[in-house]
Amino acid sequence: MLDMFTIAELTKLFNAIPGAVAQGLIWGIMAIGVYITFRVLDIADLTVDGSLGTGGAVCIMLMLTGHNVWVSMLGALFAGMLAGMVTGILHTFMGIPAILSGILTQLGLYSVNLKVMGKANQAINVDKFDLLVSLRFIRGVPVYKNTILIVAVIVAALIAVLYWFFGTELGCSLRATGCNDRMARAQGINTGFNRVLGLMLSNGLVAFSGALLSQYQGFADVNMGRGAIVIGLAAVIIGEAVFGKIFHNFALKLFSVVLGSIVYYLVYQAVIWRGIDTDLLKILSAVVVAIFLAIPYWKSKYFTKPVKKGGAK
Amino acid sequence: MLEIKGISKTFNVGTVNEKQALNQLSLTLNDGDFCTVIGGNGAGKSTMLNAIAGVWPVDEGQILIDGQDVTKLPEHRRARFLGRVFQDPMNGTAASMGIEENLALALRRGSRRTLRKGIRSQERKLYRDLLSKLGLGLETRLTSKVGLLSGGQRQALTLLMATLERPKLLLLDEHTAALDPKTARKVLELTQEFVEEQNLTALMVTHNMKDAIAMGNRLIMMHEGRIIYDVSGEEKKKLTVDDLLKKFGEASGGEFANDRMMLAN
Numbered sequence: 001m002l003d004m005f006t007i008a009e010l011t012k013l014f015n016a017i018p019g020a021v022a023q024g025l026i027w028g029i030m031a032i033g034v035y036i037t038f039r040v041l042d043i044a045d046l047t048v049d050g051s052l053g054t055g056g057a058v059c060i061m062l063m064l065t066g067h068n069v070w071v072s073m074l075g076a077l078f079a080g081m082l083a084g085m086v087t088g089i090l091h092t093f094m095g096i097p098a099i100l101s102g103i104l105t106q107l108g109l110y111s112v113n114l115k116v117m118g119k120a121n122q123a124i125n126v127d128k129f130d131l132l133v134s135l136r137f138i139r140g141v142p143v144y145k146n147t148i149l150i151v152a153v154i155v156a157a158l159i160a161v162l163y164w165f166f167g168t169e170l171g172c173s174l175r176a177t178g179c180n181d182r183m184a185r186a187q188g189i190n191t192g193f194n195r196v197l198g199l200m201l202s203n204g205l206v207a208f209s210g211a212l213l214s215q216y217q218g219f220a221d222v223n224m225g226r227g228a229i230v231i232g233l234a235a236v237i238i239g240e241a242v243f244g245k246i247f248h249n250f251a252l253k254l255f256s257v258v259l260g261s262i263v264y265y266l267v268y269q270a271v272i273w274r275g276i277d278t279d280l281l282k283i284l285s286a287v288v289v290a291i292f293l294a295i296p297y298w299k300s301k302y303f304t305k306p307v308k309k310g311g312a313k
Numbered sequence: 314m315l316e317i318k319g320i321s322k323t324f325n326v327g328t329v330n331e332k333q334a335l336n337q338l339s340l341t342l343n344d345g346d347f348c349t350v351i352g353g354n355g356a357g358k359s360t361m362l363n364a365i366a367g368v369w370p371v372d373e374g375q376i377l378i379d380g381q382d383v384t385k386l387p388e389h390r391r392a393r394f395l396g397r398v399f400q401d402p403m404n405g406t407a408a409s410m411g412i413e414e415n416l417a418l419a420l421r422r423g424s425r426r427t428l429r430k431g432i433r434s435q436e437r438k439l440y441r442d443l444l445s446k447l448g449l450g451l452e453t454r455l456t457s458k459v460g461l462l463s464g465g466q467r468q469a470l471t472l473l474m475a476t477l478e479r480p481k482l483l484l485l486d487e488h489t490a491a492l493d494p495k496t497a498r499k500v501l502e503l504t505q506e507f508v509e510e511q512n513l514t515a516l517m518v519t520h521n522m523k524d525a526i527a528m529g530n531r532l533i534m535m536h537e538g539r540i541i542y543d544v545s546g547e548e549k550k551k552l553t554v555d556d557l558l559k560k561f562g563e564a565s566g567g568e569f570a571n572d573r574m575m576l577a578n
Contacts, residue, residue: 165428169421172410172431176418179407186366186405187474188392188422 013273018138018148020269024262025151026133026212027231029158031239031261032254033205034232040166041178041198043091046102048206048232050109051083052225055207056214057116060124069132073211080207081200083109088196113222123219131215151212155258158205163251174198206232230285235261237292314514315342315482320364320374321538334360335371336538342482342516346545347508347529350518351557353565357538358518359400362484365516367391379481393423396475396513398468398488405471408460412451412470415459416440419474443473447503465496469503476507483508483515490520501528522554536564 030052037045055076062072083105090101114120126134133147143149165171176184177194184191206228214220239253239260247256272278322335334357342348350358364371365378367388376384378394399405406415417432437455444452447469451462459467468488475483485504489497505528508515519525525532531545532552541564544552 167431168428169417169426169431170428172414172418173421173426175410175414176407179409180404182399182404183407184418185388186392186395186397186399187418188389188424189418189426190387190389 009273013270016269016273017266019135020265021262022133022135022138022147022151022216023213024265025148025155025258026209026216027265028155028209028235028258028261029151029212030206030209030228031232031235031257032158032162033202033209034229035236035254035257036162036198036202036205038233038236039178040175041195041202043098043178043195043199044102044229045084045087045199045202046099046229047083047087047105047109047199047203048102049225049228050106050113051080051203051206052210052213052228053113053220053222054079054083054109054116054225055210056220056224057113057122057210057222058207059211060122060214060220061116063124063129063131064122069130069215073132073208076211077204077208080210081204083207084199084201084203085196087203088199091199092192092195110222117220117222120222121219124215126218133212133216134218135216147216154212159251159254159258162254166250170197227282227285230282230289231261231264233293234264234285234289237289238263241292314344314346314379315340315365315516316375316377317341317361317365318375318377320371320376322360322364322369322371334538335364337374338539339374340533340540342514342531345512345514346531347513347515348517348531348533348545349525349529350516350533350535351520351522351525352535353561356535358535359486360538361535362397362486362516362518365391365482366395366397366484394481396478396480396483398471398475398483398485400487400490402464402467402471402491405474406459406467409458411456412444412459412462413437413440413455415470416443416474416477419477422478443477447473463496465492465500468492468496468500472500472503472507476511476513479511479513481514483513485515485517487518487520489524504528522557526552526554526557534560534564536561 030048034045034048037043058079059072059076062075063069067075086108087101087105090096090104091098096104124131126136131137133150135147137145137147166175173184173189174194174197176187176189177191178198181191184194210220210225213224236257237260239256239258242263243252243256243259247253268281271281271284317338317340319337319339320335321333321337323331323333325331332355334355336357338357338361340361350361352358363369365376367383367386367390371384374384375382378391383391383394397405407418410418413432413436417436420436440455441452444455449466449469451466451470459470462470472488488504489500492500501524504517507513515529517529526549530549531543532549533540533544534542534557542560
């Protein structure tokens with residue numbers, strides 16, 4: 001089959017791989033945020049479609065107004081946490097179902113993101129600002145400036161911190177809240193507080209990912225988070241399907257989510273390379289995620305024998 | 314130890330499903346009382362336990378534990394006083410977490426969850442010792458996920474978790490009803506052991522009248538959201554299942570005939 005492609009075409013594909021890996025890593029941070037709500041807290045949180053853009057908008061605007069890149073990314077992180085807190089309060093204090101709470105925040109964030117940027121799109125010039133990551137820093141830059149390396153280090157540090165946190169008393173109580181909130185309350189755990197905390201943590205990471213993404217692509221856009229939840233879920237599901245059988249440790253599970261995200265972007269590049277209409281990518285993602293989400297249900301419904309997960313390969 | 318003063322609770326107010334589950338119920342438990350609770354379906358047994366645990370607020374009345382008014386405290390803040398075991402073995406433990414992680418969560422009932430390590434290494438020895446007393450072989454499986462355990466094992470573990478930090482009051486809500494007879498027997502034996510060892514005050518809801526008579530020093534019968542019979546000490550020891558059925562018949566006007574209570578005879 002490979003004979004069908006010329007060397008030039010294959011070179012094009014190989015050249016696209018580093019970019020795909022960089023994007024996959026950046027989105028991997030976002031996917032870790034989704035993992036925290038979807039898998040640990042057992043909430044499908046749609047806030048992320050808004051908070052990703054918020055992270056991008058806040059980071060770019062802070063940098064454009066002369067702030068240091070780290071300060072700007074920290075600002076994005078806090079903005080995301082604030083968004084998560086709003087969803088958490090809507091859900092726990094106001095009793096609105098989690099999905100609807102996320103949708104409400106997400107909708108509100110669209111206005112917030114527009115107001116933060118003042119318009120729908122804000123570009124940042126890689127030559128004039130000291131960006132941490134950029135699609136220009138993939139090749140031909142000193143190793144310490146290489147975007148893939150920098151993001152990989154950030155991902156490793158984040159996984160280490162999260163691994164530590166979910167092993168603490170508070171982190172354990174958060175896992176118990178998601179696993180069995182009735183048991184958690186019986187053990188004296190404030191499940192409402194923990195849900196808010198988990199949503200803040202998750203959206204903080206998502207916004208941080210948005211901050212990196214906007215630097216990487218050189219602009220923040222009010223629509224950059226559209227469908228982010230689906231990409232995040234796809235990364236979580238691909239990671240579990242491919243590495244679920246071998247990775248049992250919590251840190252490795254987070255790592256597999258990042259790998260899932262990288263796989264997603266590699267496939268994405270391959271699809272573009274084959275010349276498939278990129279307009280169709282979103283529906284392709286949606287279909288793939290829908291099928292993977294259905295697999296555990298089909299298994300329980302049509303196979304009486306208890307099977308462990310991972311049959312989706 | 315426990316003082317319930319005239320609590321009422323009505324569910325689904327203003328709908329066709331309106332149901333008064335608790336009706337001016339009062340009960341005082343002395344320190345060290347092990348009280349069994351019987352009654353037909355819908356008598357309010359579980360509702361009473363949920364009211365004590367604070368699953369939802371009561372409509373009226375007051376609940377005091379060890380002299381402290383807990384009526385307005387949320388569920389997770391009352392947990393410091395209470396050990397709870399539920400009917401469904403799935404409810405009392407976190408399935409995706411390890412045995413030791415579940416125990417560590419229970420050991421911290423009533424204290425603030427900090428950023429210290431979730432399990433300290435010296436705790437593991439305590440857990441191993443306590444688990445070996447259950448006689449279920451769990452002491453060698455500290456890191457196994459609780460979801461892999463059988464219902465009986467999970468219920469025994471929940472019982473251990475409920476008493477790990479000595480509760481002022483132990484609430485057992487038909488905690489053997491979902492188990493097979495042999496396992497149920499084992500869990501009841503463990504219950505007896507734990508209560509005696511720590512001299513706990515306990516409320517145990519059961520559908521099995523023999524167990525209700527055999528266990529504890531006090532027995533209450535509930536009907537339509539209130540206590541209709543309260544017996545303790547020597548008088549309780551002399552009770553028979555027939556006595557209870559007769560009492561129940563008197564109170565409910567004979568409508569007990571098709572009740573689940575009969576099946577447990």
